[in-house]
Amino acid sequence: MKQPSTAALALLLGAVAAQPALSQDLTAGFASEPSSIDPLYHNLGPNNATRKHMFEALVDEDANLAIIPGLAESWETSEDGLTWTFNLREGVTFHDGSPFTARDFLYTACRIPNVPNSPSSMAGFIKSAETITAPDEMTVQVTTAAPYPLLLTDFASFGIVSASANGHDGPVTYEAEGCPGIDSYLDSSAYNDGSAAIGTGPYKFVEFIPGERIVLARNDAYWGDAPYWETITIRPITNDGARVAALLAGDVDVIEKPPVQDLDRLREDPDINVVQGPSSRMIYLHFDHEGEPTPGIEGTDGVNPLKDVRVRRAISLAIDRPLIVDRIMGGLAVPARQMVPDFMRGTDPDIPLETADPEAARQLLAEAGYPDGFSLVIGSPNDRYINDAKIAQAVAQMLTRVGIETEIDAVTASVFFSRRNNYEFSVYLAGWGASGAGMASPLRALVASQNRDKGLGGTNRGRYSNPELDAVIEEALATVDPEAHDALLRQASRIVVDDVAILPLHFEVTPWALQAGLTLTPRADQHTVLTSVRPE
Amino acid sequence: MLAYLIRRLGQAALVMAVMATIVFFGLYTVGNPIDLLINPEDDLAAQEAAMRRLGLDQPIWVQFGHFVGGIFEGDLGTSFVHNRPALELILSRLPATLELVFFAMLLAVLIGVPLGMIAGLRPDAPSSKAIMAASILGFSIPNFWQGLMLIMLFAVYWGILPAGGRGDTVDVLGIPVSFLTWDGLKHLFLPALNLAIFKMSLVIRLARAGTAEVALQDYVKYARARGLSPSRVIGVHVLKNILIPVVTVLGLETGNAIAFAVVTETVFAWPGIGKLLIDSINLLDRPVVVAYLMLTVFMFVMINFLVDIGYSLLDPRVRIQARGR
Numbered sequence: 001m002k003q004p005s006t007a008a009l010a011l012l013l014g015a016v017a018a019q020p021a022l023s024q025d026l027t028a029g030f031a032s033e034p035s036s037i038d039p040l041y042h043n044l045g046p047n048n049a050t051r052k053h054m055f056e057a058l059v060d061e062d063a064n065l066a067i068i069p070g071l072a073e074s075w076e077t078s079e080d081g082l083t084w085t086f087n088l089r090e091g092v093t094f095h096d097g098s099p100f101t102a103r104d105f106l107y108t109a110c111r112i113p114n115v116p117n118s119p120s121s122m123a124g125f126i127k128s129a130e131t132i133t134a135p136d137e138m139t140v141q142v143t144t145a146a147p148y149p150l151l152l153t154d155f156a157s158f159g160i161v162s163a164s165a166n167g168h169d170g171p172v173t174y175e176a177e178g179c180p181g182i183d184s185y186l187d188s189s190a191y192n193d194g195s196a197a198i199g200t201g202p203y204k205f206v207e208f209i210p211g212e213r214i215v216l217a218r219n220d221a222y223w224g225d226a227p228y229w230e231t232i233t234i235r236p237i238t239n240d241g242a243r244v245a246a247l248l249a250g251d252v253d254v255i256e257k258p259p260v261q262d263l264d265r266l267r268e269d270p271d272i273n274v275v276q277g278p279s280s281r282m283i284y285l286h287f288d289h290e291g292e293p294t295p296g297i298e299g300t301d302g303v304n305p306l307k308d309v310r311v312r313r314a315i316s317l318a319i320d321r322p323l324i325v326d327r328i329m330g331g332l333a334v335p336a337r338q339m340v341p342d343f344m345r346g347t348d349p350d351i352p353l354e355t356a357d358p359e360a361a362r363q364l365l366a367e368a369g370y371p372d373g374f375s376l377v378i379g380s381p382n383d384r385y386i387n388d389a390k391i392a393q394a395v396a397q398m399l400t401r402v403g404i405e406t407e408i409d410a411v412t413a414s415v416f417f418s419r420r421n422n423y424e425f426s427v428y429l430a431g432w433g434a435s436g437a438g439m440a441s442p443l444r445a446l447v448a449s450q451n452r453d454k455g456l457g458g459t460n461r462g463r464y465s466n467p468e469l470d471a472v473i474e475e476a477l478a479t480v481d482p483e484a485h486d487a488l489l490r491q492a493s494r495i496v497v498d499d500v501a502i503l504p505l506h507f508e509v510t511p512w513a514l515q516a517g518l519t520l521t522p523r524a525d526q527h528t529v530l531t532s533v534r535p536e
Numbered sequence: 537m538l539a540y541l542i543r544r545l546g547q548a549a550l551v552m553a554v555m556a557t558i559v560f561f562g563l564y565t566v567g568n569p570i571d572l573l574i575n576p577e578d579d580l581a582a583q584e585a586a587m588r589r590l591g592l593d594q595p596i597w598v599q600f601g602h603f604v605g606g607i608f609e610g611d612l613g614t615s616f617v618h619n620r621p622a623l624e625l626i627l628s629r630l631p632a633t634l635e636l637v638f639f640a641m642l643l644a645v646l647i648g649v650p651l652g653m654i655a656g657l658r659p660d661a662p663s664s665k666a667i668m669a670a671s672i673l674g675f676s677i678p679n680f681w682q683g684l685m686l687i688m689l690f691a692v693y694w695g696i697l698p699a700g701g702r703g704d705t706v707d708v709l710g711i712p713v714s715f716l717t718w719d720g721l722k723h724l725f726l727p728a729l730n731l732a733i734f735k736m737s738l739v740i741r742l743a744r745a746g747t748a749e750v751a752l753q754d755y756v757k758y759a760r761a762r763g764l765s766p767s768r769v770i771g772v773h774v775l776k777n778i779l780i781p782v783v784t785v786l787g788l789e790t791g792n793a794i795a796f797a798v799v800t801e802t803v804f805a806w807p808g809i810g811k812l813l814i815d816s817i818n819l820l821d822r823p824v825v826v827a828y829l830m831l832t833v834f835m836f837v838m839i840n841f842l843v844d845i846g847y848s849l850l851d852p853r854v855r856i857q858a859r860g861r
Binding site: 029033036041042044065116118119121124189190200212235238239241242243246248250251375412413415417419434441445450452456458459472 | 546566567568571573574575576577578579580581582583585586589614616617618619620628629632649681687688691692695698699700701702776777800803805807808811812815816817819856861
């Protein structure tokens with residue numbers, strides 16, 4: 001037999017090398033599955049992350065949640081801050097080839113409050129809009145009853161669906177009480193089977209088999225940067241160990257939420273690349289500011305010591321946040337004192353992090369009349385946030401060290417949130433992932449006084465109420481000018497920190513694990529958006 | 537036979553009613569599903585609107601009334617999370633679980649019975665001792681850990697089988713099945729093996745005990761004396777007589793595996809009903825959990841019934857007794 005010539009061999013090797021090292025198909029293992037493909041059905045993390053592949057919003061949020069142009073190329077506000085005009089991007093088409101126009105945005109706004117049986121509706125994102133009109137095909141005009149600075153963040157939060165694909169032809173008129181001419185809206189099942197799953201995003205719907213997979217294909221007509229992957233397959237693998245095994249076996253190329261205890265091993269593995277980035281999710285303690293007596297405290301003769309700011313300050317001083325970050329979070333967190341990380345809107349750079357000082361904490365407790373401390377039970381979920389129960393344990397030890405004998409009541413998330421919302425905890429540990437609104441997001445939800453009519457204090461389950469703070473928050477929420485708005489947010493943040501209304505512990509750092517040679521851009525909202533996965 | 541079937545169904549209905557009541561009220565005390573379904577950014581008004589939409593603002597006995605009323609109209613409720621009828625949701629996941637369980641049972645019988653018979657025919661041979669030792673191991677290893685080890689071995693170190701998920705499916709009579717494609721079989725093997733190992737150990741022990749006993753019976757000796765070939769003696773006279781306990785246990789184990797393949801389905805990300813149950817419990821998706829457990833009770837009753845029929849086919853004495861009644 002004739003030996004192959006070196007030249008032929010080199011040619012052969014060259015041909016092999018010329019092949020792309022990785023295939024054009026990306027498979028991902030997700031920790032949780034969206035409940036529907038319908039982008040307007042369920043306002044929850046997994047749904048919103050999946051939505052970003054197929055459906056786009058009017059304005060977009062970059063990896064740090066700053067607003068960037070999306071399907072609207074530019075926008076301006078009127079002098080009085082009441083009218084917003086959005087100029088839509090030219091030449092954008094839906095996956096079925098039909099052009100994207102203002103009509104589709106209006107239809108989307110019409111459908112949002114009317115999605116059949118939506119468990120958590122997107123209606124909050126459009127409720128500030130009094131009128132939504134289309135002066136021409138490529139312009140959307142929105143008016144609000146009062147100046148409202150967070151309109152862009154709200155409009156960045158929902159994907160736009162196609163009016164035609166939803167069976168509506170002809171013009172659309174938006175009215176908040178119900179759009180004339182549209183009698184019924186498609187059920188989410190029409191999205192799950194693909195017939196209405198028509199968006200403008202970089203990927204098209206191929207199939208959705210609940211519990212098994214979501215398959216997406218590249219949209220070659222995409223207006224932005226050409227999508228890199230030919231197809232994307234998302235597999236829900238809820239079990240942590242199974243998800244890591246699938247990555248190690250090469251079944252999937254990328255997984256979200258690799259378990260913290262496996263991270264060191266994954267980092268050492270030459271075949272695996274671990275990528276991480278800061279998130280906007282704050283882990284915090286909230287105090288019972290109202291109950292008297294409060295359910296989890298004993299040894300104070302029925303008095304709720306948490307109403308005394310000196311006690312709250314003492315608790316804050318007793319907790320060594322860097323130690324928690326270092327020992328329990330394995331570095332996967334950033335110590336916090338304000339409610340959003342410093343890369344987001346509304347943080348005051350002049351507020352320093354606190355250094356733990358048990359001696360000063362003991363002194364403050366004595367000043368407040370509790371030289372011997374008291375006993376406390378902290379409520380915490382044990383399967384919701386990274387190491388949640390362990391963090392609560394560490395906090396308990398640190399508080400016990402200064403005289404507050406602390407126990408942990410850690411339960412599964414489904415039980416925890418119901419009990420928390422029933423005000424069964426004196427102090428509870430929870431997390432808050434701030435939206436692109438920055439400081440305004442936790443301000444209005446966690447520390448503003450509960451107020452149904454103004455839509456404030458929705459998750460303020462400590463029932464904190466401070467009229468001075470409420471006034472600043474309400475003023476900030478009525479100030480459209482970005483700089484004035486941010487200044488008010490900073491002012492509010494100072495009040496929250498001074499009064500220890502809430503006790504931020506740290507911000508989670510989100511890890512992802514990928515096959516070696518691949519990387520992705522971490523997002524502060526912790527969403528896994530696979531369009532950003534690239535060879536290194 | 538018909539009266540017997542009706543009596544059985546009546547029993548099933550009673551057990552299902554009790555089950556549904558307990559589960560309904562049990563889940564109600566665990567927590568409020570709305571706390572998990574809504575987005576935390578929603579304000580109080582939106583949270584209340586969502587509760588109204590799902591009927592969760594009603595007192596528990598009104599909700600229970602609606603639920604019972606629905607059952608009589610053949611409606612077990614609509615999933616809070618998926619907005620699909622609970623029963624339909626479960627049935628859409630059932631084929632994957634059935635496929636997994638039947639494949640596992642096949643493995644358990646095809647491997648377990650011969651091994652058990654070998655061990656029963658020559659109890660003192662080293663091979664028999666090895667088989668029995670292995671069966672004890674199969675009993676004792678926790679299913680969860682065993683699954684992860686199988687994945688580590690076959691998928692991560694050797695890389696010959698996928699670590700989880702369901703492979704390509706083809707539709708047979710409108711039902712997607714994966715055992716007819718090569719890719720599907722590859723995905724099916726590991727989870728089925730994981731599910732089968734425990735049952736296999738059980739079958740081995742039953743078959744061994746049965747064989748040891750039957751092999752000494754007069755009719756076996758007589759069959760040998762008649763000069764029948766050893767393979768016929770073992771394959772017909774011994775095998776048929778050891779199958780009754782095996783069928784009883786396998787029947788119950790099949791029901792068990794269908795209803796509670798949860799661990800295997802979770803570890804192997806197998807999209808069956810067990811995984812649906814766990815996800816639904818975590819989200820307090822009450823209609824799905826209640827419907828699931830009612831279906832489970834129904835299934836157990838039916839399996840017991842089928843096992844009884846299986847007896848009469850295997851053992852003529854049972855048939856004669858039934859006729860005599």
